[in-house]
Amino acid sequence: MKIGVLTSGGDAPGMNAAIRAVVRAGNLYGHEIYGIKDGYSGMINDDVVLLNHQSVSGMLSKGGTFLGTARSSEFLLEEVRIKAVENMKNRGIEALIAIGGDGTYRGAMDLTKMGLKTIGLPGTIDNDIPGTDFTIGFHTAVETIVDAIDKLRDTSTSHQRCSIVEVMGRHCGDLALFSGICGGAEFIVTPEHPMNKEQIISQLKKHRAEGRRHAIIVITENILNVHEFAEEITEKSGFASRATVLGYIQRGGSPCPEDRILGSRMGTYAVELLNDDIYGVCVGIRDSRMVHLPFSNVVGQKRPKNEIYSLVKKVS
Numbered sequence: 001m002k003i004g005v006l007t008s009g010g011d012a013p014g015m016n017a018a019i020r021a022v023v024r025a026g027n028l029y030g031h032e033i034y035g036i037k038d039g040y041s042g043m044i045n046d047d048v049v050l051l052n053h054q055s056v057s058g059m060l061s062k063g064g065t066f067l068g069t070a071r072s073s074e075f076l077l078e079e080v081r082i083k084a085v086e087n088m089k090n091r092g093i094e095a096l097i098a099i100g101g102d103g104t105y106r107g108a109m110d111l112t113k114m115g116l117k118t119i120g121l122p123g124t125i126d127n128d129i130p131g132t133d134f135t136i137g138f139h140t141a142v143e144t145i146v147d148a149i150d151k152l153r154d155t156s157t158s159h160q161r162c163s164i165v166e167v168m169g170r171h172c173g174d175l176a177l178f179s180g181i182c183g184g185a186e187f188i189v190t191p192e193h194p195m196n197k198e199q200i201i202s203q204l205k206k207h208r209a210e211g212r213r214h215a216i217i218v219i220t221e222n223i224l225n226v227h228e229f230a231e232e233i234t235e236k237s238g239f240a241s242r243a244t245v246l247g248y249i250q251r252g253g254s255p256c257p258e259d260r261i262l263g264s265r266m267g268t269y270a271v272e273l274l275n276d277d278i279y280g281v282c283v284g285i286r287d288s289r290m291v292h293l294p295f296s297n298v299v300g301q302k303r304p305k306n307e308i309y310s311l312v313k314k315v316s
């Protein structure tokens with residue numbers, strides 16, 4: 001079989017490990033693997049390269065995605081998707097492994113209906129995809145954030161400050177939750193675990209009165225303006241406060257072992273599903289095992305609240 005592989009949406013560490021596994025496992029099973037450049041744009045522009053063992057050599061440790069990624073608004077148009085599928089069919093590519101987030105899955109679901117045998121792999125640092133315990137890239141991003149929190153804590157303690165750290169995640173608070181627990185944050189604020197400003201400020205006042213030298217607040221993006229909140233804390237709590245928005249630093253870097261393994265397992269599993277003529281599904285990891293679910297069970301669904309929220313009260 002000729003199988004295409006692409007990465008789409010935001011890049012995530014471990015995407016290269018997944019592509020590498022698709023190529024290596026695919027070749028082992030006798031398939032030809034084609035890399036499609038820059039997400040769905042590469043399908044539209046017919047920007048495709050044959051990949052072999054050598055093309056993915058040395059890729060495990062590299063962050064980002066060597067195939068490139070993009071957000072293609074053109075691809076939302078049906079006539080453009082028809083052209084994209086025709087380009088693949090003209091090359092004899094009958095299956096596609098698409099690595100990305102919810103938007104990528106929506107595109108992949110359409111492609112399946114249009115006759116391309118498509119499988120989705122969850123590649124996003126946000127961990128916001130239902131049907132999988134973890135997405136490719138999440139663990140590395142948590143490591144990056146924890147490293148930043150540890151550093152901010154040093155300076156916060158020295159200056160007796162409160163540090164607010166804004167992290168990515170959009171509608172999913174897992175990055176803030178996991179990194180907040182690992183970094184010993186005093187407060188973790190996420191869409192699933194909101195806290196009002198007054199609550200935080202009054203607790204900070206208490207902490208200050210007890211003589212605590214620092215406080216860390218980890219907060220998911222888009223909840224409030226962290227710089228304004230820092231000013232308010234400074235005024236009202238007696239803790240001088242500074243806000244740090246980590247931004248795109250969270251997306252980069254060499255993937256940690258968990259993401260290399262997850263990408264390798266998911267890439268291999270996707271090829272094996274195609275071997276069994278299973279498609280129209282996305283891959284996940286559940287209780288350490290590979291699983292697959294129809295796109296329709298996952299797209300547009302919300303992840304249930306993570307069970308480790310129960311830890312927050314007990315350990316922060």
Ligand code: ATP
Binds near residue numbers: 009011
């Ligand atoms: P991330 O979570 O990192 O943002 P994502 O896959 O959700 O990743 P999006 O930009 O939402 O990122 O989607 C990636 C691409 O998928 C879009 O640029 C578009 O080409 C395609 N896509 C998104 N939504 C749809 C849709 N409803 N139908 C067809 N294609 C879609």
